Amino acid sequence: MVKQYPPCALLSGCIDNYMFVDIDWSNVQMASIWRLIPFGQISVLFLYGDLHGYSTNSATAEMEQTHHAFMVGQLTKPIWLSFTGHTKLIKVQLKSSGAQQLMPIDLSELTDHPCIQLEDLWGKDTKTITEQLHDADSDLHRVAILNDFFKKLLLPAHQQLAYVDYTLQQLIGSNGNYKLMELEHKLGITGRQLERVFKSRVGLRPKDISRFIRMNAAFTTLSSQPNTSLTNLAYQLGYFDPSHFSKDFRQLTGLLPSKLKAKHDNEFFVTHGKCFKMGI
Numbered sequence: 001m002v003k004q005y006p007p008c009a010l011l012s013g014c015i016d017n018y019m020f021v022d023i024d025w026s027n028v029q030m031a032s033i034w035r036l037i038p039f040g041q042i043s044v045l046f047l048y049g050d051l052h053g054y055s056t057n058s059a060t061a062e063m064e065q066t067h068h069a070f071m072v073g074q075l076t077k078p079i080w081l082s083f084t085g086h087t088k089l090i091k092v093q094l095k096s097s098g099a100q101q102l103m104p105i106d107l108s109e110l111t112d113h114p115c116i117q118l119e120d121l122w123g124k125d126t127k128t129i130t131e132q133l134h135d136a137d138s139d140l141h142r143v144a145i146l147n148d149f150f151k152k153l154l155l156p157a158h159q160q161l162a163y164v165d166y167t168l169q170q171l172i173g174s175n176g177n178y179k180l181m182e183l184e185h186k187l188g189i190t191g192r193q194l195e196r197v198f199k200s201r202v203g204l205r206p207k208d209i210s211r212f213i214r215m216n217a218a219f220t221t222l223s224s225q226p227n228t229s230l231t232n233l234a235y236q237l238g239y240f241d242p243s244h245f246s247k248d249f250r251q252l253t254g255l256l257p258s259k260l261k262a263k264h265d266n267e268f269f270v271t272h273g274k275c276f277k278m279g280i
Contacts, residue, residue, distance in 0.1 A: 001022045014097070016041070018093075020090055035059065036080070039212050039216050041093060045069070048130060049088030053065055054066060102155065122153065129145060177214075212252070
């Protein structure tokens, strides 16, 4: 069972949603290995059920165990998650520019770190909140606990936030194909300055975000239109040629596009904060 709840209005600028996951793996017919594709957002997780495993190498590699409360930094390559027992967790999906409003650090330091203990970032209060989430009598009570916790962390908006938000709006609105040189003129800063701002405030470069937007669009298309030609899809997404599409696809998913249409009966693909089983 998966449910989503919005944050309070004060946190809506930095948090997309709270996702509640409650799955007893002994009672479901569902793949227990999930492949997480980078999508340009940082996630915070609180586990009050069984811990799960993760690997940065493959679905068959030895899995490391997560913490009870941890952050998944910005990713530039896929990771694999393995679930057993009874999963009860809350995923706090931060907006691309949301983490900078909750942590006064250079976010590039967290990039490609898939399991950062929250106590190292926000102190011992994270242990207390995990216990409170476990003991809460309803999901709405848990939402209230989360709202109170994150409101205490909220920082004043940084002046560079406007650069970040405007750039993200243009990239999303153009499906990742907005010309970065045009942003330089409109924002009045150089591409190098914009890249430094993004790496510090988002954890990635604008170019990375563009690639993730296009790659997640590829998955969305393939899930709804499985007979789409991969060559045509590459051009639709704005790639110069299919080889550039293939290179990005392999780096961000761990698969060649031609292999995606093979069945993956034991694996879910998780993209843009959503999941669907591939086997088209």
